[in-house]
Amino acid sequence: MNSVAFYLLLLLLISVATPPSTTATTIGVTYSTPPSISPSSAALSPDRIAAQVVSMKIPAVRLLDSNPSMIRAFAYTNVSVFLSVPNPLVPLLASNRSLAMRWCYRHVLPFYPRTRITIISVGNDVVSYSPDVSPFLLRAMQNVHLSLADLRIYKISVSTTFSFFNVVPTAFPPSSAQFQEPTGEVIIRPILQFLERTNSSFLINLFPYNMYRSSFSIPIGFALFEEGPFNFRDDLTTGVRYRNLFDMMVDAVISSMAVMGHENLPVIVAETGWPSSGIDAGEVDATLLYSEMFLKALLAHLRSGGGTPLRKEGVAEVYVFELVEKEAKQGVRNWGLLHHNMTSKYSFEFSDGGKGRRFVEVLVGFFVEVVMLCLLM
Template sequence: MERLSLPFVFLVLSFISLADCGSIGVNYGRIANNLPPATKVVQLLKSQGIERVKVYDTDPAVLKSLSGSGIKVTVDLPNELLLSAAKRQSFAYTWVQKNVAAYYPSTKIEAIAVGNEVFADPNNTTRFLVPAMKNIHEALVKYKLDSDIKVSSPIALSALQNSYPASSGSFRPEFIEPVFKPLLEFLRKTGSYLMVNAYPFFAYGSLPNLISLDYALFRENPGVVDSNNGLRYLSLFDAQIDAVFAAMSALKYDDIKMVVSETGWPSKGDPNEAGASLENAAAYNGNLVRRVLTGGGTPLRPHADLTVYLFALFNENNKPGPTSERNYGLFYPNEEKVYEIPFTVQGLKNYRDKQSPVTGSGERLTTPVGGGGGNYSASASGQTWCVANGEAGKAKLQPALDYACGEGGADCHPIQPGSTCFDPNTLEAHASYAFNSYYQKKGRLIGTCYFGGAGYVVSQPPKFGKCEFPTGY
């Protein structure tokens, strides 16, 4: 994971019916002295329905614990071994036999990450990357594992020369001929994919006055239009991903797939780390899971369902650097969740009606008191509705109303002149109806009642005049 200081901006959030389109995994880092044993970690993964895990080595205790679990595993050949793997085929044979073949297939190893963010490695191991990958692949061929186990290498976004607008994405020129072309050719030849570590947190943190927090957290926002092709991006994450797709396309490797091998948001940081908070971490990871599991690709690759590995499973107390580095965990070392988010399609279905006070989406399960202009009667149905915040003001409410009735696809016919919900003819009433229509159509998913702070969730049915708010479409 590398801190970045360049703006990587961007997407179209796909709110479609819940289907197992994308896949969520987690990174299991262990730079800590207080983590539970690997056997308990595997039980934790299974209890959460997490079906993919990525580790940063080939620790025997971890790989043995994963045996028979059914969890798909990506292992890592560390940067310090790149030279040996590149120079000696015999080393690659021995490494694969000892660290992969010895555990497979009872431990479902599906990929080997050769190195990690090698382009950012201060030890200058970049020139060894592709030769090492080729030798590791040859070792897989020797043990007849090459059809089941892919070989790749995670790159940081600092490997890009340009990233904004997304369609102008390009790799750093000094690496194109010696590394990127051979790397992409190897991935194409072996049917593998490019691993990418993408962190909107770093981009936002470096330019908090220029990048919208809503844009970084997958919340409702006006979006950013790519000046080259007119595509509108509603999330920073998708723009980062498309910048890499564009860089590959510029080299004529449009057919290479991508796996997001790391992404995450810290729940705590130093005072100068903009955006590092529990609420924002819950928003980013929760909305990211929803975005991945509800399917749909990016503006440049609309059919490219993504596999995404969240960083990280635990808070790791021995990691050096700023406070954020020790607070990316989804779980505390005692296995309690740092915040509540789902990891599976079923989890999304169960979770959307049980949002906690800190959902990360800015939503509140509450009943407004006074000044709202609406009457709220009690309901024991467990249903929720979305209404406008009358205190948000016209500057926020009007654009949000326009979005809901336009791009958002809300049913706004009832609030047209002469229709059943036109009266009361107030901006708050009309926006509330439109917001709720959008919210219900999106299945009441977390984040779909934010509208830049102009909307919030209530647990009692709103009523403006004689207008009744639907709960389903």
């Protein structure tokens, strides 16, 4: 075999083995420990939940209650873990640096880096559920960030999670979106400055279902990623055509950040989904069929790597709410990917099963064999 042919084969092998420069969004799930203790709840041990996440090939999980036993269960799994500080603790962590250090000692230090903790959200939708706590958010975030630095932990980002519905009053057109005032100026602007300084991400709970229910002008197909003659919205200011509600809401967040001079901050969707049942009979669109349609289309859209019109790389991570349904109760929406007995509710696989990776592996194997045969000639 001549040297030119050999090097051509070698270059082809390298090009196939090298991953593409753009990667699709990381897609994870949320999980919180069931609030009540019952025989069925007890069966959902941390080890069982971690094993389920690994078996479903889910690369990231958001632990809404940051149970230390659950954090430990994800050690050595290669699943990235997103922790949350409960809202009632926010004022305490803000007022007392030693308490922030104590929280890190209990929830981070014993497990990191064996457990791949990547993000800590200080509070979850505090503006909505605990408005009196909002003024403490930034100081609590700073104290947690400084505590991690004191522990020589520098690769865990610190942020807080907002709810789209409570901080972005107008989603359309996205180019005109701004954060709700006075929350935007008083609470969000200084937090954006902190996130910029610390290379952290803006976290948002974003549910197209809620936006769809709030406006009669939004077709169900637009919310479910369906192609159709009426399933689009045009932003006349930018000339952009939106073909799904999810992208429109993401771009409304990006535009709102841009108004405050932080349009380049990474965005993580900390919660999203579509309920399979509603609180009452009036929620006619909270069905298993629509839930499955939304989730399948969302996963396909995110895996395509197409991003949104205002951000070609798209959002960095998306967490589907939620992994396991709570025990059935009247008047509670069901969102889980799995029933409480851990059986799947849906006919599709949440993970793509590494099909793209296996395809590359097959190609690499083929070219390795070709090179070896040529060397033997």
